Amino acid sequence: MIGIVVATHGDFGQALLATLKAILGESEGMIAVALEASESLETFQAKLQKAVVEVDPKTEGTLVLVDMLGGTPFNVGLKMAQAAPDKVAVVTGVNLPMLITAASHRGAGDLSDLAQEVQVATRGAVVTSVELFNQ
Amino acid sequence: MDIQLVRIDDRLIHGQVVVGWVKALDIQSLVVVNDTIAKDAMQKTLMEMAVPSGLKVKFSSVEEGPSLVKGGDALRTLVLFANPADVLRFVQGGGSVPSVNVGGMHFSEGKRQVGKTVCVNGEDVRAFQALKGLGTTLEVRAVPGDMKEPLEKLLPELKG
Numbered sequence: 001m002i003g004i005v006v007a008t009h010g011d012f013g014q015a016l017l018a019t020l021k022a023i024l025g026e027s028e029g030m031i032a033v034a035l036e037a038s039e040s041l042e043t044f045q046a047k048l049q050k051a052v053v054e055v056d057p058k059t060e061g062t063l064v065l066v067d068m069l070g071g072t073p074f075n076v077g078l079k080m081a082q083a084a085p086d087k088v089a090v091v092t093g094v095n096l097p098m099l100i101t102a103a104s105h106r107g108a109g110d111l112s113d114l115a116q117e118v119q120v121a122t123r124g125a126v127v128t129s130v131e132l133f134n135q
Numbered sequence: 136m137d138i139q140l141v142r143i144d145d146r147l148i149h150g151q152v153v154v155g156w157v158k159a160l161d162i163q164s165l166v167v168v169n170d171t172i173a174k175d176a177m178q179k180t181l182m183e184m185a186v187p188s189g190l191k192v193k194f195s196s197v198e199e200g201p202s203l204v205k206g207g208d209a210l211r212t213l214v215l216f217a218n219p220a221d222v223l224r225f226v227q228g229g230g231s232v233p234s235v236n237v238g239g240m241h242f243s244e245g246k247r248q249v250g251k252t253v254c255v256n257g258e259d260v261r262a263f264q265a266l267k268g269l270g271t272t273l274e275v276r277a278v279p280g281d282m283k284e285p286l287e288k289l290l291p292e293l294k295g
Binding site for chain 1: 145146148149150152153154177181182184185186187241242243248251252254277
């Protein structure tokens with residue numbers, strides 16, 4: 001099964017996983033990694049690498065969900081994805097619908113399919129009351 | 136270039152920069168002055184990917200930095216350095232830095248923490264002393280909303 005790492009500035013990822021657990025119940029192969037304010041790039045990179053190994057012991061691939069394009073979790077994740085594109089894929093803008101999609105669809109296709117599926121589903125999950133009432 | 140801010144940040148282009156400083160100062164262009172990255176095509180590509188569309192990014196070695204920054208476009212520019220020693224070399228090479236924002240100097244082996252996001256080693260302190268001697272103001276702020284704090288408050292040995 002594809003592993004999932006939620007990598008964020010601060011404890012946002014941890015909180016998302018706790019919320020996910022409340023919705024879907026316990027799920028395996030998911031870890032949150034927090035970037036602390038005073039932490040160096042190297043220690044964060046080591047933490048992220050360790051997390052990827054931990055959620056994906058059979059190296060079937062890991063989806064790294066990061067909070068923001070251009071942030072350090074993204075930058076470090078992108079470096080790992082570049083080094084091993086078939087083992088690591090990064091998706092930006094993590095939120096609850098994204099995490100739910102990733103967690104419930106990771107049994108099916110391969111890593112790049114999952115990344116694309118997560119992107120499409122999450123985009124579709126952003127709506128406004130304004131457009132809903134105008135339909 | 137229209138330099139709006141010169142910043143020391145060992146993460147170079149990252150969240151605080153692309154979201155915080157770029158928006159607060161209405162920055163149009165980023166210049167990364169760093170010898171390692173200037174000669175690493177792969178790192179440059181990764182950094183370009185990390186920048187929101189509409190924002191220009193340029194890379195330069197420390198040696199070529201002063202001439203790059205002096206010429207060129209009139210875009211509102213933020214210049215990024217990874218450490219104070221590079222800023223010192225930039226100034227010694229003819230670059231103008233009236234004030235430098237000490238943003239992110241994160242902990243690593245051999246450094247001591249003097250502020251929330253400021254960790255220094257001996258080389259850093261010597262470079263700051265030299266910059267101060269050359270008339271550069273050293274101000275500490277991680278994000279635009281922070282109050283400017285003189286680096287001398289965190290590093291008393293810079294005084295006098």
